Every structure is written in C-alpha cells, then in structure tokens.
Amino acid sequence: MRCKLKLTRAEQKALRPQQIIDAAFEEFARNGFAATRVEDIAARIGVTKGTVYVYFATKEDLFAAVVMQVSQPFAEMIPYIEAVEGTYQERLKKVIRLFYDKLMVDRRARELIRFMISEAPRFPDLVDRHDDEFMAPIATRIKSLIDQGVAAGEFRDGPASWFAEIICAPALMMTFTRVLFDNRRPLDEAKFVEAHIDIMMNGLAAN
Amino acid sequence: MRCKLKLTRAEQKALRPQQIIDAAFEEFARNGFAATRVEDIAARIGVTKGTVYVYFATKEDLFAAVVMQVSQPFAEMIPYIEAVEGTYQERLKKVIRLFYDKLMVDRRARELIRFMISEAPRFPDLVDRHDDEFMAPIATRIKSLIDQGVAAGEFRDGPASWFAEIICAPALMMTFTRVLFDNRRPLDEAKFVEAHIDIMMNGLAAN
Amino acid sequence: MRCKLKLTRAEQKALRPQQIIDAAFEEFARNGFAATRVEDIAARIGVTKGTVYVYFATKEDLFAAVVMQVSQPFAEMIPYIEAVEGTYQERLKKVIRLFYDKLMVDRRARELIRFMISEAPRFPDLVDRHDDEFMAPIATRIKSLIDQGVAAGEFRDGPASWFAEIICAPALMMTFTRVLFDNRRPLDEAKFVEAHIDIMMNGLAAN
Amino acid sequence: MRCKLKLTRAEQKALRPQQIIDAAFEEFARNGFAATRVEDIAARIGVTKGTVYVYFATKEDLFAAVVMQVSQPFAEMIPYIEAVEGTYQERLKKVIRLFYDKLMVDRRARELIRFMISEAPRFPDLVDRHDDEFMAPIATRIKSLIDQGVAAGEFRDGPASWFAEIICAPALMMTFTRVLFDNRRPLDEAKFVEAHIDIMMNGLAAN
DNA sequence: AATGAATGAGCATTCATTCAT
DNA sequence: TATGAATGAATGCTCATTCAT
Known part of the structure; x- marks a missing residue:
C-alpha cells in the first residue's frame, strides 16, 4: 500500500x-x-x-x-482473431469490430499508425519489423478466415478474398479522420462502423 | 537553343x-x-x-x-467526377479507378497524404483547408453519385451510401503500403484494384 | 510650379x-x-x-x-555667436538660449548628439571631426566671450571662465531627458531655461 | 591554493x-x-x-x-547623499564631488549612461526603471538639500533650486568628453571640477 | 541512479553588398 | 539611373549528447 x-x-x-x-x-x-x-x-x-x-x-x-511498446494492442489482436467463434460471417464481423476497438479506443494504436507513416523514411527497419511481427500475421489470419468462409460456402469466391487489407481499410480511414482533425470535424462513428460491416458482408456474401 | x-x-x-x-x-x-x-x-x-x-x-x-501545389491532383478530380457518364455502377467504378490513378501514378498525391498525416498537429489550418477545398467536395460528389444510383435502382439503399470514405478507403490503404515500404514489399496492384471494385460493387448492388 | x-x-x-x-x-x-x-x-x-x-x-x-548633414545647426551657431551684441551678460544669455533653440527645437541636433555618443567607438574619426569643426570652435568663442566679459568687469575672474562646457552643460542635460524619455516624463522646459540662465549669471557675476 | x-x-x-x-x-x-x-x-x-x-x-x-548590475554605483549614491553633514554649502559640494567620483572613477557608471542614451529606443522600460530607481531618487534628495539650504539662509531662493539636474549637469558633460574621446582629447579634470563647484556655489549663494 | 553544466554542431533567418539588366 | 535577384557571411538560438559530481 x-x-x-x-x-x-x-x-x-x-x-x-x-x-x-x-x-x-x-x-x-x-x-x-x-x-x-x-x-x-x-x-x-x-x-x-x-x-x-x-x-x-x-x-x-x-x-x-x-x-x-505501443505495438502491444496489435499483438493482442492475433490470439483474439484465432479464437473467434461462430459462423464465418460472425467471425469476420467480430474481427472488423476489433479493429475499431483497437484503433478508436486505444489512442496508442492510432498514434502508432501515425508514427509509422510519418517516420517511415527515417526508420525503415522499424516499419518492416512492425509489419513482420504484427500486420502481416494479422492479414494472414484474416485471409485464412475468409478462405475458410469461402470453403464453407458463406462467402463467394471472389478476388476480394485475396486482400484482407481491403476488408479492413475503412477502419484505417476512420483512424485518419481522428488523427487529422482531432475532434474538429466529428464523424458518426457508430454509423460508420455499421456501414462498413454492412457493405463488406454484402460484398462478400455468397449469391 | x-x-x-x-x-x-x-x-x-x-x-x-x-x-x-x-x-x-x-x-x-x-x-x-x-x-x-x-x-x-x-x-x-x-x-x-x-x-x-x-x-x-x-x-x-x-x-x-x-x-x-501538390493538392493539384485532387483539384482535378472534382470536374472529372462531375463529368463521368454511364450507368451509376460504371460511374462509381470510374471514380474508384480515378483514385488509384491519382494516388498510385502521381507520387505527389501520395506524399501529400503523408504530409497531412505527419504534420497535422503543426499545421491544423492547412489540414482543414485541404479538407475544405478538396476532400470534402470530392466526398460530397461521391455521395451524391451513390444517392442517384440508389434512386435509379442500381444500388440498394443501405447505410453504406452515407459514407464515401468507406467506398474509397482501400485506395488509401494501398497508398500506405507504397508510402511505408516504398518498393520493399510489392503488392499486386492491378489485382488489388479489381478486388476493391468487385467487393464494393457487390456490396452496393441492389437485390 | x-x-x-x-x-x-x-x-x-x-x-x-x-x-x-x-x-x-x-x-x-x-x-x-x-x-x-x-x-x-x-x-x-x-x-x-x-x-x-x-x-x-x-x-x-x-x-x-x-x-x-545634421551638423548644420551647429555650424550656424558660430556666426551667430560672433555676431551677438549688447553687454557681455546679454551676449552670454543669448548664447545659452541659442543652445536651447538648436537642441530643443531642432530634433536633428538632438539626434546628432545621440549619434555621437552611441557610435563613438565605431566612428572615432567622425567624432573627432565633429569636435574639430563645430564643438571646439563654439567652445573657443564662448570662452573668448567670457574672457572679454571679465576684462570688461562684468564677470568675475574665476575658474569658471576656463570652461565653456560648464556654462552650457544644462542644455545638454535637457537634451537627454528628451532623448531618453521622448515625452514620457515631461519637464517644464521654460522654467528650466530660466533657472539655467539665472544660476550661471549669478555664478559669473562680478562681486 | x-x-x-x-x-x-x-x-x-x-x-x-x-x-x-x-x-x-x-x-x-x-x-x-x-x-x-x-x-x-x-x-x-x-x-x-x-x-x-x-x-x-x-x-x-x-x-x-x-x-x-552596473546601476550599483548609482544606488550607492543615495545613502551617501542622505548622510552628508556640514553646512548646506559643504553638503552640496560633497554631493557634486560624489558625482565625479562615481562617473569618472568607475567606468561602469560612465558606460551605463551611454547604454541608456544609445539603447533608449530599444529598451524604454529599462530606461524608465533606471530613472525610477536611481536618477529620480537622487534628484529628489538633491532638491531637498537645496531647499533646506534656502530655508537655512545659505542659498538664495531662486529658480535654480527647482532643478537638481542643472546643478549636476557639468559632471555629465565631463563624462561625455571621456566617453566620446576616450583619452584622445584630455581635459584638466581637477580644474574642471573646481570650476563647476565654484560657479554653482556662487550662483546659489545668498546675497 | 541522477544531475545539470557544458558543449558543439546545427539551423532558420537576416542583411550589406554586388551586378546583370 | 534604377532595379531587385542573388549571394554569403553572419548571428541568435537550439538541442542531443557527454561527463564530472
């Protein structure tokens, strides 16, 4: 005490x-x-x-x-993604929501993204290391999740399955509106998340 | 001479x-x-x-x-978007491709994005001005295009129509892979673009 | 025209x-x-x-x-001093008043004094030249005037006659209050001049 | 060691x-x-x-x-002036000599005067502060000394009593000959001081 | 472990001066 | 005669880093 x-x-x-x-x-x-x-x-x-x-x-x-240090939130994503359960649709939704949880709730994750972009030319090794340890493994797991969804007949077998980056991109987009405008130009974040999930699920849905 | x-x-x-x-x-x-x-x-x-x-x-x-100066590529997008013709699906596809043209072909556009993100805290006025003059007008026109597509029965009337940012986000994502890794970790850009268009068109399609 | x-x-x-x-x-x-x-x-x-x-x-x-250029007001003093008429008391009074006329009426004369003091170490030749051409001749003529007054029995034969600088010093003093304070701390200048003349005349008077 | x-x-x-x-x-x-x-x-x-x-x-x-820092010599003058003893004539003489002691013995005091004049437009606050803390208090005390001398019948009740500046001006004048010419044009300083005291005492004397 | 005085290389900015037009 | 673009040498001030205490 x-x-x-x-x-x-x-x-x-x-x-x-x-x-x-x-x-x-x-x-x-x-x-x-x-x-x-x-x-x-x-x-x-x-x-x-x-x-x-x-x-x-x-x-x-x-x-x-x-x-x-601030890569920690991303490290935590990996076991989470591996552990999600439910239909593949449900799993992907959870993963998308996870991005918003990390990026919007944890300021450190947002700023890490900004560090990466701002200082990339000065710290290329750091950028590569961050990609190797966190981003690439996350992308791999998301792709694998989509592939399984395709195999299970939940998602259609389109080119989108090759790029986890596309699925998650809007979360990054929202991150930047925060980073750029702080709170000067607010966005309806809840609606944005729902719209994101909505369009991706429809875009991926089989038939 | x-x-x-x-x-x-x-x-x-x-x-x-x-x-x-x-x-x-x-x-x-x-x-x-x-x-x-x-x-x-x-x-x-x-x-x-x-x-x-x-x-x-x-x-x-x-x-x-x-x-x-380097905002020029974005300024040029506005009349282009206003002038696109064809079905709304075709129009939106052209607009998405336009983003890649600007962001991937013109290095200046990519770096502008990076400047905005890196220096936002030091130059908030510049960020706001860039948003007012370029990003917001572009977003407005895209939204209007989607709304018209909905009215025409080409797109479904979902929440996605509210956020042009979601539709375009993957183009920004690809921008960052270039900015971050220069050419150290190449991406199949042509495939990426097709996947992006594919998923967005399916996500928006009526029925 | x-x-x-x-x-x-x-x-x-x-x-x-x-x-x-x-x-x-x-x-x-x-x-x-x-x-x-x-x-x-x-x-x-x-x-x-x-x-x-x-x-x-x-x-x-x-x-x-x-x-x-701004030494001109001082150059004009020499013929004036040589031409004053009346008793020696009257002449000296006129000369003292002349100093105030030059220094208080003509801003250029005031600033010249300031230039001399401020820039003396950088322009020693200028200082010497100004002394040779203007100040020393003026001092010589004032001393001569006092000596004549002594010879005429108007002034007592004291040590003061050796230093024209002492007789004129208060005019310089007033100059500095202007230069230092601009008009922040005003002085009753008319009274000051009368007091100056009064004490010098009394100090020099025979008997 | x-x-x-x-x-x-x-x-x-x-x-x-x-x-x-x-x-x-x-x-x-x-x-x-x-x-x-x-x-x-x-x-x-x-x-x-x-x-x-x-x-x-x-x-x-x-x-x-x-x-x-270099205002110190002036600060020391105040208690000295308050402590002088003797007839008022004697006191005033001592005060006049004090000016020469400070200004001619202590180079710092001379240069302070020069700083004030040279840099007055850039540092008006400093000039005012120096006047408030040192020059004005000194002038006040000298005036009071003269007033007492008048009351005691030693000095006549003339306009000169109103301006301590006039009484001390010649000391400033000598300061400038040093500052301007360094030692290029020497002055018989001892004689100058005696002449200064002589004319002021005669100028102020009753009868 | 912590300090903070000192360094020295660096950098934004200024300005007297030059010179081609 | 007048211009004003260009220079280059300064100069105030900063800051990462060191090291004796």
Missing part, C-alpha cells in the same frame, strides 16, 4: 524505463520525432535530461522502444 | 518559385517538415539559402506553398 | 542624395547604426536598396553623410 | 552568471547592443555560446542584467 507513496530505489529503477517510454510517447505523438526534445520528455516525469540517457542511449533508441 | 543554357533574368525569376517548391517537395517528402534543412532545398537547385528567402518568408510558408 | 509634380531626370538625380540622407537620418535615429537596414532607408523614399548604393558606397559612408 | 586553478562544479556555477555579465558589459560597451555577438561574450570567459544561454534566455535579457 505504501508502495504508491514511497518506492524503494530498486522499485523506482524498475519503473523508470516505462515512465520514460510513456512520457516519450506523448511527446512524439504531439511533435513527431524530429521536433521532440529529450528535455521535454524528461520534464514530463520530473527528471532531467541526463536521466533519460541513463536508460536509452539515443533519442532514436527511445523512439524505437516507444514503437515496440 | 541557348535558352536552355542561359535564361534571362526575367525568365529565371519567373521559374524560381516553382523550382524552389519542387525542390522543397522532395526534401519535405524525404525528411518531414522539422528535419528538412532550407539549405538542402536551395542546394537542390544550385542556389544558396538566401535565395529561398527571397521568395518565401519562412520555412512554414514554403511548406504551405508545397502543400497547395 | 510643375516642378513639384514632375521633375526632370536631372532634377531627380540632384535631389536623390538629399532624400536618401533624410530617410537615413530617420532610420538611424530610430534604430542606431547597427540595427538600421539599408532596405528600410530605401523604402522610406520609395526606391530599392540598389539605388542607395548608387549614391553611397557603404552604410558607413551614408552614416557619415548623415552626420555631416 | 589549487582552488584558483580548479574550482568545483558548484563554485564554477555560482560564479558563471557574474562572469558572463562582466564579459557582456565589456562587449556591449565596445559595440553597443546590436553589434555585440553573444559568441564574443562567451569567448571572453573561455566558454561557448551555448553556455551563455544556460544562464540568460536571450541577448536582451543579458543586456538588462548588465544594466541592473
């Missing part, structure tokens, strides 16, 4: 990297990599610049750590 | 702003706003830093000029 | 240097030498930078020309 | 602001505000530009600190 008030030095030390990553996420999200100052990251958690360098050798390393 | 080698002062001057904007586009696309050096922009066209400031008061102004 | 509306080119040319000097005076007075931009000087008379350089080789040369 | 060669970090830090102010004083005095380079200030104490900015946010802030 007292641990909230006074941590031992060892506890402090164990917490620091996470604190720094959290603070860095906020600053990178606000300013982008280049325009973020290490000092501002430090100030957010009440330490000084030097402390950041105790845990991370360079600003780039810290950025990479932030990206790995 | 010699005009290629030596332009008059007046000719040079008339060309300069465009030269600078072109050079700036390349640098901003490569590095983002914050990490781009005005000196590098100048060097690209063989002038010195000072020359850039003869034409643009600040780096921010120059960025805004670049954005306006 | 028409000369005000349309000057011949030759007339224009003859006027330009004076126009430039006038404009330069205003800018140097406002900003000091270092912080004045040649472009602003040019803009004041509706020409461009290049034109200034047609007439003056460098900004320093132009500054020197301005200083020479 | 070794302390002269190697100070601890803490000692260094405590000294830095003063070192920077001292160095800045020299540079500002030599070149004026606009023409002084922060880099030269830093070089004077063997540090780099960046170090100056650790302690002062802008060049303007540093200038203000310098001005506050």
